[in-house]
Amino acid sequence: MIKKVFKNILFLEIVDGLSLTFKHMFVRAVTEQYPRKKRVLPDTYRGILSLQKYDDGTERCVGCALCEAACPSMAITVVSGEDEKFPQRRFSREYYIDITRCVFCGFCVDACPVDALAMTKVYEFSSYDKNDLLLNKKSLLSLGDTIAKGGGMTPVERKYKFPMEGETNKIESKKEEALILC
């Protein structure tokens, strides 16, 4: 009882609390200064989706609609047809991803038999207009185009390894090895 009164008079709790504050003056800051400084993301980060092309510029997508079947939130719509440029070949006439519905689970990327779908590290795609978030084939291909500039990657690597714009593409060597082994 006397101890308690003594503590209260001396405001020892304040000293306790302030000591922690004082200690943190010598610890590295956790907060990121986000818009000015961007964090390096892990290679398996699942951001916005993109459609890929072969090195010669032809589309990879064959319009099999397996991504549509795999999608748990029914965000993907594929309309397949016969390619006019390459007769007798199946391709996606139309391809839509409603990214507002997407839960970024990556099932579609896993389902794709030709590695045409890939997840990027792009997470800055908020918009004032919801219509911008219904991605069509053109916007998905251009997402794939602008981001896949790095080159020199195998299709399997490319699936998850797009650097975020402005991000210093610092990859820890251990991580890369692990990914290639996969």
Next chain:
Amino acid sequence: MDRAGEREFKSISLVIDGKAISVPEGTLVIEAARMLGIEIPYFCYHPKMDPVGACRMCLVETGGRAKLITACTTRVEEGMTISTDSISARKGQKDVLEFLLTNHPLDCPVCDKGGECPLQDNTYKYGPAVSRFTINKWGFKKPVELGPYILLDRERCIMCMRCTRFSDEIAGHPQIGVINSGRGSEIGVMHGQEFNSIFSGNTIEICPVGALTSKHFRFSGRPWEFKNRPGICANCAVGCNINWTIRRHEILRVLSRENPDVDDGWLCDRGRFGYTHINSPDRLTSPLIKRNGGLVPAGWDEAISYAAQRLDEITLKHGNESIGGIGSPTLTNEEAYLFQKFMRKVVGSNNIDHWPKGNGAIIEKLFEGSSKNDLRRFAYSHLDEADLIFLVGTDISGEQPVLDLRLKKAVRKRGARLIILHHGKTDLTRYSSPWLKYKEGEEMLPIELLKRIILKGAKEEEIEEEIKGEAEAASFSARLVYEAGMALSGSRRTVILLGNNLPDGLIHAMFDLASGIIGQSGEQRDDQWISLGLLMGHANSQGVLDMGLDPDYLPGYVRIDLDGPRARFETAWRYSLPRAKGLSADEMLNGGNNGAIRALFMMGSDQPSVQSSNNTLDLKREGIEFLLVSDITLSDKARMADVVFPSCTHAEKDGTFTNAGRRVQSFQKAIRPVGNSLSEWQILCNLAIEMGEPFNYLSVSDIMDEISTLVPSYKGINYPLLGDKGIQLP
């Protein structure tokens, strides 16, 4: 025949997977297993075709034999013990699959069959997870064009030979076959030939892999996106049962839906690929009104009130009888009934008919007057029992193709005799013994000769005398006629089928002949019967006649000019019906019969069946002040019209059709109506409200309930009772 009947009673007992069963002798092991609910995997087996044992997938182990046997070619034996899931049977099945997959490309993601593929399913269930075959797979140029509708991918083919067996055994058009031998064998057509049989589309459906694909459907979707909705084909009068394949309210494909009493599970190419008008960009989406010489879109309210106002004006000016109505034989029973009720009650005119018209009403009247039980009305199932089939002036292969398959089955599998009386060569004439060929327009001569042989007992020499005089008309010999006559009088179960466009006299003569044969030997044989039918031309030609879309008859063939029978309708409709004789369609179309018709209401589309036949609408607009048309596209008649109502195709509405074998079959709405189109019965209800005589129908089943109380042959028919197989009219 009798011996075969006895044999069926002998039963064989065997044990499959520890379960005992007794089956008739001659049953295949795979069928016996199916009866027990035991699944044996297969590719080449098909219940309607002869066993071949090409794919080796159905290997099972049997006690007492060292080797595995194929369940689809082995017939059951007394005391057999079969195991379908023993270690060696399973290994056999697995190894067969591994062999089948050595050359099968694993392009399932782009294959149209992927998702509904027996090879895929069986591989998941029975096959090896990985292949030990590391050498490159077979490579072929693909695809090969087999015919106008079919593409072949030789890499995917597993040589089950279902397609070649179908076209040979069932369709009777052996146009595709196996080329080369052994591992190099492939399906193909003869050089320079193409697979253009009218039944070619069925091979796509029975192909257990994605080797045969449809040019129309190819690449258009994946099976898990589709909905299947039942429907009825409207391309001809057979009324085959179909399944619409639908994705997002668009018809992508037509598949068969087996109804043993109608189509036996097959479709013709006209039905299978004749769906393009449904989702065509030419479909009308809103009502059109003629303004300043051109048709301009308008709202429903506006169009309906304008049409009603014009009809009222013309009624006031020229009287009720100046308005005419012509329905299409593709209208449903309910719509046809409502249309004639609308014309007779709301408009008050008997100028109501359908076009194109056959002469089905004659045979209805003839049967009404006859009291012979042994003279049956034709139903498709009679073809399965008949000993003799007599075709008079009808090209079934061209007009009712799926019925032609049933006929070929009767002739080729059961050995029924076929006699054809036709002026031209048809697909069936090669099976006929004999084929009585006559000069077009002279068809009465052979009928008269047959009558003399059968009913008067004329001898061959007398017929020869007779023909001599008419040598030019007859291109058949006296012997052939005599042979046909003897066959007709000697047969126990006869089916006589008449064509749609025969002269009235011939139909009377054929009816007399048939009842003559029955009358001659009726007392001697109990099981003798003759089934007589007239094959109608269009989807619901029979139904619109039954529903009274005819100037002379009310529904159920009640004469309009007889006060007694008509009273029933007057009580039911609470209206005094017009008495004057109505004009026929031909009279109305021909410029309104010199001013007798001032306004014409043409209801229903000519697509799909009417347009594909040789009928061309010859409508003269002069004299008709107001032309009202309901159609699905801007057809020739719609272009001439003052008001056009957009109507629904049979995929977008509910209703019933009565087919050529007089079976009433219902179908439901499969997709939502295109644009603002409405079903014809809804249009009529709206128009009736606007004209001050509203009908009280909420749905087509309400109309069917009314029909069933008024039309004797449809008595007791309602939608729940119709189900998915339909009801055969008495």
